[in-house]
Amino acid sequence: MRDISAAKRHQANSDAFNARKNAVLEILSHDLNGSFALVQQIADFLRQELPAAAGARVPELLSVLERTSRRSRRMIRELVEVEFLTSANTDLKRDRVDVGAVLRPPLEELQRCHGLLGQRFTYALPAKPVYALLDVNKMTQVLTNLLSNTLKFTPDGGQVSVAVEAAPGGVRLQVRDTDVGIPADRQPVLFERFTPARRRGLRGEETTGLGLALCKTIVEWHHGTIGVVSAEGQGSTFTVEIPGADA
Structure with missing residues (x-):
């Protein structure tokens, strides 16, 4: 004993x-x-x-x-x-939630703020509930970080949109923009800590090179994936996929 x-x-x-x-x-x-x-x-x-x-x-x-x-x-x-x-x-404090329902309030607030500042920001949520096991605070942080990163490189008058939708086996979150794009040689290291791909925003915003690494860490804690498709001068699309939870 x-x-x-x-x-x-x-x-x-x-x-x-x-x-x-x-x-x-x-x-x-x-x-x-x-x-x-x-x-x-x-x-x-x-x-x-x-x-x-x-x-x-x-x-x-x-x-x-x-x-x-x-x-x-x-x-x-x-x-x-x-x-x-x-x-x-x-x-993680993961709960089974309707992803569209829990992300609606922060998206509404972001749309209201950016609308006041003259920025074009839209979002789309699924018509039917899509469930996943989420730590809502941390997943909201992923959303906020992705949008903050995107808006730094989107010129005035550009378009930023968020789409939440059902995906095979789970839920997909996409952040699309019409920003300046990410050079191809920087994309493989984009999600690294203190990434060498970091750069100042169009309006001089500073960066630590940690925001996207944090997104990747939180998404992987949820057993999900994160990736980006981008071309210089044509914008970028960040995609997060998280396993679903049965209704």
């Missing part, structure tokens, strides 16, 4: 710590980062649209707000992405 009560207490404490850490990371990555993103975009929009009266400090203050929001988003993104990518035992 061996007393394992101490080991069980240690494991319980470890599980509780990891649960709290993951909850904090999810709040940072989803709620706080999203708020900073909206503040940044609105500040940029107002700075460009408001007439600059002589001696007015509003444009300068809006620029400060935009830069501060951008720096805050970058710090949050780096913290969250590095932590998720280095945590081999990050637990």
Whole structure:
């Protein structure tokens, strides 16, 4: 006989710590980062649209707000992405969900935000429920990262669309755009950590080279696949496929 009560207490404490850490990371990555993103975009929009009266400090203050929001988003993104990518035992909280139903709210919010900023963003959801076992927060992060990456390289007036549909054995999520495209020699390393394929966005947005690697990690945690088809000057299509769950 061996007393394992101490080991069980240690494991319980470890599980509780990891649960709290993951909850904090999810709040940072989803709620706080999203708020900073909206503040940044609105500040940029107002700075460009408001007439600059002589001696007015509003444009300068809006620029400060935009830069501060951008720096805050970058710090949050780096913290969250590095932590998720280095945590081999990050637990998924997967539930059987109707994928279209759970992705509708974030897609509606994204469409509303980008519509206010004059960007053409559309989405399509399946007419009938399509079920999968998802960690909704983490899969929403995949969607947000893919759209953030796409919009960085889509010129003003370009088109970005998301389609969620049933696929053989599961569900398919596609993000299409009319961006500048990805050079063929960069595509094989696109999903690597700190990828050499990283580059600044069309408006000077910085990147850590971790966003798409994080998407790949989360998708593989769901036993799914992610890939891209792209040609320079013709846009890109990112495709995620996740196994389905019977209705």
